[in-house]
Amino acid sequence: MNPPATDPEALRACRVSVSLAERSYDVLVGKGLLDDARAFAALRPAAHAVIITNEVVGPLFAERVMHALRSRFSRISTVTLADGEVQKRWQTLNDIFDSLIAEHCDRNTTLIALGGGVVGDITGFAAACYMRGIDYVQVPTTLLAQVDSSVGGKTAINHPAGKNMIGAFHQPRLVIADVDTLSTLPRRELIAGLAEVIKYGAAVDAAFLGWLEDNLSRLLALDGDALVYAVRRSCELKAGIVAADERESGRRAVLNFGHTFAHAIEAGVGYGRWLHGEAVGCGMVLASRLSERMGLISSERASRLQIIIERAGLPTRPPDVDDATIVRLMRADKKSLDGKQRFVLLEGADDAVLAPAPEDLVERVLRDSRSS
């Protein structure tokens, strides 16, 4: 763990840098950060900050974050959204804009996204569009948001026809991942977050997958040091990829491993019924079986991935939605180009590629997964 440069004695946090020229920023990972004004020291002082949170997370942490922000902002307001994936929609975004305007927010206002992926994605998109772009900070309070959605500047809302169809690339100024918040997380959401952690091991870093196989029970038991390491390593791997390909014109697509299936599963069962991480868990099993069918990896490797996903408590079989619907929903995926669908497929020990796959093989993998 690297102590921060500003105050090495006081703030114990790992610092992961996302290097994007004038849009660079730090991800701070540690325990007890939410309360600590020093965690927010990188922010430029300004007149006004608005904490955007939801009805579940707000009562737990908003007061503490507000306290920590006081040294930086003379006025701090709070906007509290309803809970749930269904909030990633136009109406909620519009409500946020109405609040910002009612509060006389201007181009110097900073938004603070306090919550999970839904709050982070919609707050980031609101920050991207309000007056054509204002600053925002991610304070992720779920494992999924800490290891994935809060880092990299992808912001979005959903469209009935597909997840994250409407959005923007807009980098935060700072990300504060306090693993202490995970102790209040429902177990189902903790497990869902593990799917994205496993993703980095499966698609980017085989050594990390080995570490996860050895330490999964510590993570499930909320061991603080294990959580800090898992979050930090995930953020490091993501930061490296985002720095090389901010707008996903190439390499960054590997971070979508399992997500083509996952988005179709989420849309097929109705947004919010399966958690995103649950769909990603199942999607990774399907994508690795597709990679196996295409001769890119061994069946042992696909099975090994399936085992850790099962051990984490994630679903490995698709939900009760007919395969034709899933296949149709996958066609709307953002990775499709000129009508050709593309998948992130595993190849070699820790590499993944973006490639088209024959639709009949995709259907066969879906069919086999139900009967296995």
Add this chain to the structure above:
Amino acid sequence: MNPPATDPEALRACRVSVSLAERSYDVLVGKGLLDDARAFAALRPAAHAVIITNEVVGPLFAERVMHALRSRFSRISTVTLADGEVQKRWQTLNDIFDSLIAEHCDRNTTLIALGGGVVGDITGFAAACYMRGIDYVQVPTTLLAQVDSSVGGKTAINHPAGKNMIGAFHQPRLVIADVDTLSTLPRRELIAGLAEVIKYGAAVDAAFLGWLEDNLSRLLALDGDALVYAVRRSCELKAGIVAADERESGRRAVLNFGHTFAHAIEAGVGYGRWLHGEAVGCGMVLASRLSERMGLISSERASRLQIIIERAGLPTRPPDVDDATIVRLMRADKKSLDGKQRFVLLEGADDAVLAPAPEDLVERVLRDSRSS
């Protein structure tokens, strides 16, 4: 006029370059460009383009543009919006997204904005957000769009509390300004467009203001060569400023001369009742009188500007909305910072500055303008 590099004999167009590193693009200004496939030669061939237009402009030009695009795109669809400023809203943006999804548009799809500022602004914002950003081309068919809104990448929709409050900076790949389209433009809209042309003369280039004083009657008579010069010079001036300050952190704000008053006037009378250019005409008179009151310019200079605005046929007095309402609406302006309102004020022969102004002076200027 510089003939284009690709085919100097065939395509007679002035080329203005907007230099923004990998986001650079050309503005082509000329006559007979809409029909000409060569005008679109800079576009990368792709599977699918979608022309977004409205019910007034579409029937006049969509077929011709579609014909010119055929060499570049194998499939071309059209989305036709209702006419009017009121369309710059969420609902219409959502309708566009629904159409793009229904047409299976992907990240390689190019949007073609065919119409005035409303079509250009909303199409640009749709392109900025659809799948987090796709290409678009501006084909402006009003004078206002040709000299201002189609160049520089500012895209937006309105909020009931203020114009262009929600948007993005997203540069087009190409702008094609065919002055032939102006012959079908209602006279009121032609005159409204002249307000933005006069703005460049007033705030950036005194020599151009002199040219406009000498050639105003030619422009009002739709003299083709005069129109090409006025559009080209306006685009050149704007391109220089945008290249130096793409995201309006400084110098670019001078292009908002007259706009703080104008936005409040438009909102005060109800969007669409006054054309944007009409409000800008009146707003420039008010902003120059405010500059005069603050001792920045002489009363002669303010009067000279008022005279050409009057000669163009633009309003110089605010509408029948009470001054307190206008002042209140101005407080929501995007140029406000930390609660302080800022105005673009004239200073010297052809310079403008962004500075705060005392609210009592603003009220006095409004009051005087009604009694003068």
